[in-house]
C-alpha cells in the first residue's frame with residue numbers, strides 16, 4: 001500500500017522527532033504532501049530532506065499563537081490546501097505538586113492545550129474551503145488512568161481528549177473529523193526531554209538512551225513488547241485515510257494494553 005493519502009496535504013506539529021517524525025515518513029510514503037513543524041531547525045530541515053517527496057519543514061514554536069497561524073498559512077501557500085492536521089507537539093511540563101508554580105502551568109497550558117485549540121481554530125477556514133478535513137490530536141493514556149504522568153500533564157491531556165470530542169461535534173457539519181490518539185509507553189526521546197528544552201542530543205546519544213528505554217517499556221505492558229512511534233503513526237494513518245471516514249469524536253488508545261492493568265497506589 002502506498003497511496004492511502006494520495007492527493008492529501010498534511011501538517012504535522014512536533015514533526016522533528018519521535019511520533020511526529022515517524023508519522024511524517026509514513027504519510028509521505030502513502031502519497032501525502034507533508035509539512036513538519038518544530039523548533040529544531042537543523043533537525044527539521046534534515047528530516048524533511050531525508051523524507052523527500054516534497055516534504056517541507058517550517059520552524060514553529062507551538063506555545064506561540066503567531067507561529068501556529070503561520071504554519072497553517074505556510075502549508076496552504078506551499079501546497080494550496082490543508083486536508084490533515086496532526087496536533088502532535090508536546091513534552092513534559094510538570095513538577096511535583098508542592099513545587100508547581102504559575103510558570104509551569106502557563107507553559108503547560110500553552111504547549112499541550114492551547115496549541116491544539118489554536119491549531120484547530122486556524123485549520124478550520126482552509127478545511128472548510130476545501131470541503132472538509134481531518135484533525136488528529138495527540139493526547140495520552142495519562143488522560144485516562146492514574147500514574148501515567150504527573151497531575152498537570154495528565155489534566156491537560158484530559159483537556160485535549162475532551163476538546164477533540166467537543167470540536168468534532170461542532171465541526172462535523174463541515175465534514176471536518178476530529179479525533180484524538182492516546183498513546184501509552186511509546187519509545188521516543190520524550191522520556192529524556194526536559195520541560196521547554198529542545199532535544200539537542202546527538203543521534204548516537206539518542207540511540208543509546210533508546211535501547212535502554214525499549215527494554216523497560218516492554219516489561220510494563222501486557223503485550224510484553226515495546227511500543228514504537230510507528231505504532232502511533234499507523235493509528236494516525238487510519239484516522240487520516242479514507243478507512244477512517246466515519247470516525248469522529250473518538251479517542252483511539254494505542255498502548256499495548258497498559259490502561260487495562262491495575263496499578264497499586266505508590
Ligand code: NAP
Nearest residue numbers: 014016017018019038039040061062089090140186188190
Ligand atoms: P518527542 O520525540 O520528544 O517529540 C516531541 C516533539 O514535540 C518534537 O518534535 C519537538 O520538536 C516538539 N515540540 C516540543 N515542544 C515544542 C514547542 N514548544 N513547539 C513546537 N514543537 C515542540 O516525543 P513524542 O513521544 O514523539 O511526543 C509526541 C506527542 O505524543 C506529545 O504530545 C506527547 O505528549 C504525546 N505522547 C507520547 C507518549 C510516549 O509514550 N512517547 C505517550 C503519550 C503521549 P522540537 O524540539 O523541534 O521543537
